[in-house]
């Protein structure tokens with residue numbers, strides 16, 4: 693199949709690669725030239741705009757930071773809608789506010805174009821290995837149609853409901869991940885201050901009830917003092933902002949999410965916005981005057 697792919701960052705580039713490996717013809721676009729040139733060398737065709745990606749592709753996938761970028765790529769000048777054919781399917785795999793997904797869904801529908809929100813979880817390793825968890829909102833028939841393509845990039849793809857439901861599910865995911873990283877940071881700081889090596893704590897508890905995919909992925913980064921992203925603090929701020937805005941709109945209480953957001957904001961202003969979100973550890977390290985980093 694011919695696929696227009698827009699947004700070739702930490703996630704989009706390996707996802708596009710997996711589609712190519714599975715035999716699909718990729719037409720790639722990003723506002724930055726370097727990843728486009730890199731994928732072009734590997735067999736993709738570089739295109740000059742989202743409009744051209746839609747003209748050349750049967751299907752269009754977007755993987756950009758947030759709602760404003762999705763709107764720019766899909767609804768903006770030289771955007772997907774200017775090049776899309778009637779009935780064409782656009783799948784946005786970025787994590788954006790559910791209301792933004794619904795806006796783009798409606799604008800697409802008004803022009804006879806189909807739109808799904810299909811954000812992912814699983815991070816860069818999941819994108820590279822094709823094992824992402826994909827959560828999808830929109831029309832069920834469109835999800836069924838694109839399921840096999842999604843499963844090239846993912847280990848699971850679940851239909852969550854009408855337009856926006858995929859991104860509501862993703863917000864739930866992001867709350868759990870942020871609070872889990874904060875809990876691991878807080879607990880490991882306690883261990884360090886009380887004189888127990890965090891590596892020992894990790895080995896002792898990872899198989900018990902406190903064990904989690906988040907702890908398995910992020911505790912080793914904290915103990916190595918390695919905060920190379922991964923998933924950037926600034927992107928997690930974006931997700932929690934979207935969660936808090938959605939919580940206010942629907943009347944869901946999010947007191948812990950707001951606290952996690954304050955920690956992330958502090959880290960952003962301390963210059964760590966481009967670090968992996970495991971750098972939540974740095975917030976605790978600064979307050980405690982000690983480090984989780986340990987041999």
Ligand code: NAD
Nearest residue numbers: 699700701702703722723756757761786787815816922923
């Ligand atoms: P990234 O910053 O590495 O990549 C985003 C890419 O989009 C960049 O290459 C950027 O140049 C491009 N871009 C920005 N605006 C654009 C536009 N208008 N048109 C075309 N390209 C544009 O971010 P990422 O980590 O790849 O994340 C992408 C999305 O996936 C985000 O919504 C993020 O929240 C989500 N996500 C990320 C991870 C992760 O671990 N990194 C995990 C799950 C979900």
